[in-house]
Amino acid sequence: MESPFGLLAELTYRCPLACAYCSNPLNMADYTDELTTPEWRRVLGEAADLGVLQCHLSGGEPLLRRDLVEIVAAANGLGLYTNLVTSALGLSRPKAEQLRAAGLDHVQVSIQADEQAVSDRIAGTPSFRRKIEAMALVKELGWPLTVNVVLHRQNIDRIADVLGLAEEVGADRVELANTQYYGWAWRNRDALLPSRAQLEAAEVVVRAARERLRDRMDVIYVIPDYYSRYPKPCMGGWAARQLTVTPNGDVLPCPAAQSLPLPRANVRDAALAWIWADSPVMTAFRGTDWMPDPCHSCDRRELDFGGCRCQAFQLTGDAARTYPVCHLSPDHGLVVDAVRAANGERPIDLVLVPRPHR
Amino acid sequence: MPSTRPTRSDAVDLSDRPRLARHVRLSFCRTRQRPILQLPETVVVLNASGATILELCDGQRTVAGIVSELGARYQTVPDDEVQRFLTRLAARRCVEISG
Numbered sequence: 532m533e534s535p536f537g538l539l540a541e542l543t544y545r546c547p548l549a550c551a552y553c554s555n556p557l558n559m560a561d562y563t564d565e566l567t568t569p570e571w572r573r574v575l576g577e578a579a580d581l582g583v584l585q586c587h588l589s590g591g592e593p594l595l596r597r598d599l600v601e602i603v604a605a606a607n608g609l610g611l612y613t614n615l616v617t618s619a620l621g622l623s624r625p626k627a628e629q630l631r632a633a634g635l636d637h638v639q640v641s642i643q644a645d646e647q648a649v650s651d652r653i654a655g656t657p658s659f660r661r662k663i664e665a666m667a668l669v670k671e672l673g674w675p676l677t678v679n680v681v682l683h684r685q686n687i688d689r690i691a692d693v694l695g696l697a698e699e700v701g702a703d704r705v706e707l708a709n710t711q712y713y714g715w716a717w718r719n720r721d722a723l724l725p726s727r728a729q730l731e732a733a734e735v736v737v738r739a740a741r742e743r744l745r746d747r748m749d750v751i752y753v754i755p756d757y758y759s760r761y762p763k764p765c766m767g768g769w770a771a772r773q774l775t776v777t778p779n780g781d782v783l784p785c786p787a788a789q790s791l792p793l794p795r796a797n798v799r800d801a802a803l804a805w806i807w808a809d810s811p812v813m814t815a816f817r818g819t820d821w822m823p824d825p826c827h828s829c830d831r832r833e834l835d836f837g838g839c840r841c842q843a844f845q846l847t848g849d850a851a852r853t854y855p856v857c858h859l860s861p862d863h864g865l866v867v868d869a870v871r872a873a874n875g876e877r878p879i880d881l882v883l884v885p886r887p888h889r
Numbered sequence: 890m891p892s893t894r895p896t897r898s899d900a901v902d903l904s905d906r907p908r909l910a911r912h913v914r915l916s917f918c919r920t921r922q923r924p925i926l927q928l929p930e931t932v933v934v935l936n937a938s939g940a941t942i943l944e945l946c947d948g949q950r951t952v953a954g955i956v957s958e959l960g961a962r963y964q965t966v967p968d969d970e971v972q973r974f975l976t977r978l979a980a981r982r983c984v985e986i987s988g
Contacts, residue, residue: 534920534921536931536932537932580920581920582918582920582921584918584925584927584932585927585930585931585932610916612914612927612928612929612932614929614930636912636914636927636929637912637929639929673911674912675911675912675929677929703912703982704929704930749982
C-alpha cells in the first residue's frame with residue numbers, strides 16, 4: 532500500500548447551483564454536521580503526514596464555508612498544493628484577494644454551457660455572467676485557470692462553442708468530463724446520457740481543438756464509459772492514490788463511495804493514517820484479491836482495476852461485481868440497454884431533476 | 890519582460906533559458922523522502938538529478954549552462970539527456986522557455 536497523493540476535501544454539500552448531474556449524495560441532509568475549522572486543520576495535518584501533496588477544495592460550493600481562507604492558509608502552510616473547485620458564485624474580488632494571499636495555487640471554475648440561457652437553465656440559477664467575471668478575475672490575479680465542463684446529452688452538441696469560450700477567457704486548461712452516473716446523475720441518467728452520434732461529433736471537435744490549441748491550452752477529455760469496451764482506471768485503483776473527506780468527516784476512496792454498503796470511517800473517531808491503511812471502507816476493494824472473474828484472471832486487471840465500484844453497485848446492487856461497462860461483464864446487458872434507449876426516439880431536452888441547494 | 894515561448898511541440902535548445910512555470914511548485918516530500926513537482930492535477934516524483942536540473946531553471950541560466958553546472962556536480966551528464974528531460978516537462982507546461 533502506497534501513501535495517498537491527493538485529498539479531496541468536500542467542505543460542504545451546500546451549493547447555490549442545482550445541477551442535475553451533481554455527484555453529491557442524494558441524502559445530503561445527513562451531511563449537515565460539517566467539520567469545524569480546527570477539525571479541518573487537524574485533518575489536513577494528518578493528511579500531510581500521510582504523504583498527501585495535493586489538496587482539492589470542493590463541495591458543494593466551498594466558498595460557502597466562511598473559513599475557506601483559513602483552510603487554504605492551513606493547507607498551504609503544510610506545503611500542500613491547493614486547488615479550489617468552484618462554481619465561482621461568491622468569488623468576489625476581496626475574497627479572491629484573500630485567497631491569493633493565503634497561498635491558493637490553482638482555481639477550477641465550472642460552467643454549464645457556452646451560452647447564458649443554456650448554462651443558467653442547467654445550473655438551475657442565474658450564474659453565467661458571474662462565472663465569466665470570476666474567470667477574468669482569476670486570470671487577473673495571476674492564477675492558472677481551469678474551466679470545468681460536465682458533458683451530457685443537453686450540452687455536448689455545443690462543445691465547439693464551449694471550447695471557444697474557454698479560449699476566450701484565457702483558460703490554461705479545460706476539462707471536458709462526460710457525466711459519470713452516480714448521485715444525482717444516476718437519478719437523471721435518461722435525460723443526461725448522450726447518443727452515439729452526439730459523442731462521435733464531439734470527439735471530432737475535441738481532436739481538432741487539441742491540435743489547434745496545443746501551445747495555449749490543455750484540453751482534457753474524460754471519456755463516456757458507457758460507450759467504452761473496457762472501463763477506465765477509476766481513481767487509479769480503489770484507495771490507491773486518493774482519498775476523499777466528506778463535509779461531516781467520513782473518509783472515502785472517492786466522492787461517490789458513500790452510496791456503497793460499507794462501514795463508515797470518520798475522522799472524528801479515528802486517525803486518518805489508520806483509516807487509510809486498515810479501515811474496511813479502504814481495504815474492501817484495494818488491490819486485485821477481491822475481484823471476481825472475469826476480472827480476476829484478466830490481463831487488464833492492473834490497468835483498469837476492475838473499473839468503478841460505485842457505478843457497478845448502482846447498476847447491479849453488488850459493489851464487487853465486474854463493472855457492467857466492460858464488454859466481458861456478465862451484466863453488460865444493463866449498459867447495452869441504457870445505450871440502446873439513449874439512441875432511440877428520445878428527445879434531447881427531457882426534464883432534469885435538480886439537486887437541492889442543501 | 891522577456892517573451893515566453895511555450896515549446897510544447899519543439900525540442901528545448903542549448904541556448905534556451907528555462908524556468909519553472911508559475912503554477913508549478915518544486916518541493917520535497919518528507920513521507921517519501923523524494924523531491925517532487927506539484928501541478929494542478931498531479932504530482933511528479935523526481936530523482937535527485939531531475940530536482941537539481943529544475944532548481945537550476947531560473948530563467949537566467951541557459952540549458953548549456955545547466956549542463957555544465959551538472960557536469961561539475963555529477964561528472965557524467967550527457968547534455969541530450971538534460972534537453973530531453975526539459976523538453977518533456979516543457980511539453981507538459983511545467984517549464985517555460987524565456988527567449
